[in-house]
Amino acid sequence: MSKAWAVFKREYLEVVRKKSFIIMTLIFPFLMGGMMFVPALLAVRGIEGKRVVVVDGTGRLSEAFAEKQGAQPFEGSPFPDLGEGKTKGKSTSQVARTLELKTEYVAASGDPRATAQPYLDRLKAERGSGERRLDGVLVVPPDAFANPDAKMTYYSRAASDFITQERLGGIVNRAISRGRLAGRGIEPAEADRLLKRVELEGVRVSKSGEEKKGGEMSFLIGFLFVALLIFPNLIYGQEVMRGIVQEKSERIVEILISSMPSLQLLGGKVLGLAAVGLTQIAAWMVMGGLMAAYTGGAAMMAGINVFQYFNLGVIPWFFVFFVLAYLTNVCIYAVAGSVSNSEKEAQQFMGPIMMIVFIPWILAFPILQNPESSLATVLSLIPVFTPVTMFMRVLVAEPPIWQLTLSIVLSVATVYVFSWITAKIFRVGILSYGKRPSPAELWRWLKVA
Amino acid sequence: MEGDVVLTVRDVTKTFGPVRAVDELSFAVRRGTIAGLLGRNGAGKTTTLRMINGIFLPDSGTIELFGTSDAATTRDRVGYLPEERGLYRKMRVLEQLLFLAAIKGRRPADVRPSAERWLKRFELWDKRAGKLEELSKGNQQKVQLIGALLHDPAVVILDEPTSGLDPVNVVLVRTILKELKAEGRTILLSTHMMAEAEKLVDEIVLIHQGKAVLAGELDDVRASFGKNTVHLTFDGDGQFLAGLAGVAQARIETNVAELHLHAGADPQGVLAAAVARLRVTRFEVASPSLEEIFIDRVGAGAESGGRVAAGEAAS
Numbered sequence: 001m002s003k004a005w006a007v008f009k010r011e012y013l014e015v016v017r018k019k020s021f022i023i024m025t026l027i028f029p030f031l032m033g034g035m036m037f038v039p040a041l042l043a044v045r046g047i048e049g050k051r052v053v054v055v056d057g058t059g060r061l062s063e064a065f066a067e068k069q070g071a072q073p074f075e076g077s078p079f080p081d082l083g084e085g086k087t088k089g090k091s092t093s094q095v096a097r098t099l100e101l102k103t104e105y106v107a108a109s110g111d112p113r114a115t116a117q118p119y120l121d122r123l124k125a126e127r128g129s130g131e132r133r134l135d136g137v138l139v140v141p142p143d144a145f146a147n148p149d150a151k152m153t154y155y156s157r158a159a160s161d162f163i164t165q166e167r168l169g170g171i172v173n174r175a176i177s178r179g180r181l182a183g184r185g186i187e188p189a190e191a192d193r194l195l196k197r198v199e200l201e202g203v204r205v206s207k208s209g210e211e212k213k214g215g216e217m218s219f220l221i222g223f224l225f226v227a228l229l230i231f232p233n234l235i236y237g238q239e240v241m242r243g244i245v246q247e248k249s250e251r252i253v254e255i256l257i258s259s260m261p262s263l264q265l266l267g268g269k270v271l272g273l274a275a276v277g278l279t280q281i282a283a284w285m286v287m288g289g290l291m292a293a294y295t296g297g298a299a300m301m302a303g304i305n306v307f308q309y310f311n312l313g314v315i316p317w318f319f320v321f322f323v324l325a326y327l328t329n330v331c332i333y334a335v336a337g338s339v340s341n342s343e344k345e346a347q348q349f350m351g352p353i354m355m356i357v358f359i360p361w362i363l364a365f366p367i368l369q370n371p372e373s374s375l376a377t378v379l380s381l382i383p384v385f386t387p388v389t390m391f392m393r394v395l396v397a398e399p400p401i402w403q404l405t406l407s408i409v410l411s412v413a414t415v416y417v418f419s420w421i422t423a424k425i426f427r428v429g430i431l432s433y434g435k436r437p438s439p440a441e442l443w444r445w446l447k448v449a
Numbered sequence: 450m451e452g453d454v455v456l457t458v459r460d461v462t463k464t465f466g467p468v469r470a471v472d473e474l475s476f477a478v479r480r481g482t483i484a485g486l487l488g489r490n491g492a493g494k495t496t497t498l499r500m501i502n503g504i505f506l507p508d509s510g511t512i513e514l515f516g517t518s519d520a521a522t523t524r525d526r527v528g529y530l531p532e533e534r535g536l537y538r539k540m541r542v543l544e545q546l547l548f549l550a551a552i553k554g555r556r557p558a559d560v561r562p563s564a565e566r567w568l569k570r571f572e573l574w575d576k577r578a579g580k581l582e583e584l585s586k587g588n589q590q591k592v593q594l595i596g597a598l599l600h601d602p603a604v605v606i607l608d609e610p611t612s613g614l615d616p617v618n619v620v621l622v623r624t625i626l627k628e629l630k631a632e633g634r635t636i637l638l639s640t641h642m643m644a645e646a647e648k649l650v651d652e653i654v655l656i657h658q659g660k661a662v663l664a665g666e667l668d669d670v671r672a673s674f675g676k677n678t679v680h681l682t683f684d685g686d687g688q689f690l691a692g693l694a695g696v697a698q699a700r701i702e703t704n705v706a707e708l709h710l711h712a713g714a715d716p717q718g719v720l721a722a723a724v725a726r727l728r729v730t731r732f733e734v735a736s737p738s739l740e741e742i743f744i745d746r747v748g749a750g751a752e753s754g755g756r757v758a759a760g761e762a763a764s
Contacts (some may be wrong), residue, residue, distance in 0.1 A: 006551035
């Protein structure tokens with residue numbers, strides 16, 4: 001066993017000492033965070049500085065645009081919670097502030113379309129034609145208050161600018177609703193109360209009686225964890241494959257094979273790289289924890305309980321399923337590596353392997369959304385897919401104990417059978433320079449080695 | 450003279466597809482000797498050594514080390530230097546050596562002092578913290594050799610140990626191998642450099658197309674080729690020597706000639722003819738050199754079963 005330990009240590013140290021490993025470990029959380037938040041932030045930030053002219057045929061909306069400018073959370077926001085912070089009057093959230101929209105109010109006396117025409121011309125005009133460029137023109141018809149079928153029109157150069165569109169629609173609709181209610185003799189304050197949206201909060205019920213908030217946040221966290229489970233497998237699975245090919249091409253393998261049983265060699269190698277993956281994830285978790293402590297602290301101060309969205313009890317499961325998923329996948333990579341003569345040749349196996357690894361990822365959406373469906377149940381009990389899918393289910397629901405147990409037993413059995421076969425094929429494949437072993441030869445090795 | 454046998458190869462055959470790399474090969478190596486596995490490129494030397502190391506399994510036949518054919522129980526007592534460099538390019542020299550000893554079951558702390566000794570002896574001490582890929586080919590070969598010896602093996606198997614080494618290092622390796630032999634270790638090495646083997650080995654196994662064509666103690670093997678070979682060193686053009694009376698076979702190179710005489714021919718006559726036309730600096734009547742025997746037995750055009758050697762019968 002000390003030999004396997006020597007291999008374990010060598011593999012572990014070799015990767016952990018690499019600069020690329022250290023850099024990756026340090027910057028990945030930021031990359032990941034960036035990948036998740038930057039597009040959303042940009043989508044919102046794009047509104048900043050947008051100039052829209054509101055041509056009001058009714059002439060009664062000036063108040064709405066004078067008062068409400070930028071102050072209102074709007075529907076369809078990717079950050080409803082953050083918008084809410086605003087109404088509480090506490091620290092103005094960074095994101096909410098960027099939602100500000102510069103509107104120019106024009107009351108149209110006659111046909112609003114005619115009044116709008118010069119603005120529409122400005123909208124079409126190229127930049128640099130003297131006046132500040134317009135981003136959109138909203139035309140409200142004169143009969144908006146009276147006619148329930150009335151339609152507003154929003155003109156813009158970018159048809160995809162739905163956030164601005166939604167927001168303007170929200171402001172106008174709210175004002176019109178208030179106006180209509182006022183027409184029935186209801187006071188504006190009363191109208192506001194009547195129009196108040198009722199918030200919907202998702203709560204996850206568990207057997208232990210704990211209540212957790214569900215909804216998009218736990219969905220996002222689910223995705224994050226599944227990514228954490230899958231991507232190290234891909235990276236280090238490939239590392240195992242590359243390592244084997246390299247040992248083959250550099251002939252070290254002769255020394256290794258003549259010194260130790262192939263199962264120990266493979267075991268040391270695979271577990272060494274699994275330890276690398278776990279080290280990296282642990283580092284990320286610590287970094288994530290620190291960040292969460294920082295932002296979570298801020299969130300707590302704002303009255304949001306982060307732990308409502310995340311169950312710490314999931315972490316041990318994460319490690320269990322990480323190791324199982326890792327071992328299953330790596331065996332596949334090891335076989336690919338040991339029957340290939342060059343890295344190029346090994347790359348050909350990548351496509352099919354990626355397919356297997358990515359199937360749970362592709363199905364993550366339906367599984368996370370519906371963890372008790374028969375798709376999720378069946379997939380979580382098929383050996384190769386078990387670890388990742390079962391982990392998804394554990395993350396968002398509480399699968400029956402017998403299924404959990406069965407999935408772990410199945411995974412362990414799979415890993416055992418896989419590594420036995422892998423060690424044999426590894427033993428033969430690794431030495432067959434330039435020539436694939438014949439099935440008869442393979443069978444002989446399976447019996448003997 | 451019959452020491453105890455450490456390694457026995459018996460009727461071993463190994464085929465790769467249609468190629469019979471090793472064909473019913475048998476030989477034995479006694480404890481405390483240096484045995485040379487000789488043969489041309491592709492003769493089956495490396496395949497044989499790999500089988501002895503348990504890297505390949507023979508298709509048929511048995512290989513016994515220390516009296517057992519279970520490689521798992523003996524591998525820690527064997528040191529192996531493969532033909533091609535087999536080291537991690539990116540690993541540091543000393544660390545790599547300790548790793549090689551560790552996979553032979555030795556604790557790194559225990560072998561560190563001897564690793565340091567070896568590195569100093571091979572003039573690699575300054576490079577101990579460098580990566581292997583930063584070393585020259587010869588230095589890499591030296592690291593590999595230390596790796597084969599560091600765990601203190603009783604049997605050392607070396608596939609072309611001196612390839613890539615400069616003459617100074619070749620002498621150093623030769624000295625070390627003789628020391629290992631003096632310590633009671635058994636050495637099996639393969640080479641196609643006959644002059645090198647001649648200076649080093651006690652016993653030879655000459656293989657050709659996977660078969661042993663000649664085996665036995667070097668002296669016996671040479672003696673079996675008779676004492677009527679003239680070794681000449683001279684100044685001048687020696688091409689005419691091949692045509693002298695009594696010369697059956699001649700190999701003439703610049704300033705050196707090896708002349709195999711017909712039975713009963715007088716070496717003195719050859720000497721007289723040579724002195725007449727050349728400045729002779731050395732003249733010796735002895736057995737043919739290993740190189741001569743090698744070329745005779747396995748060289749181009751050599752037919753199997755040329756001359757019958759005593760060594761063959763002895764094996």
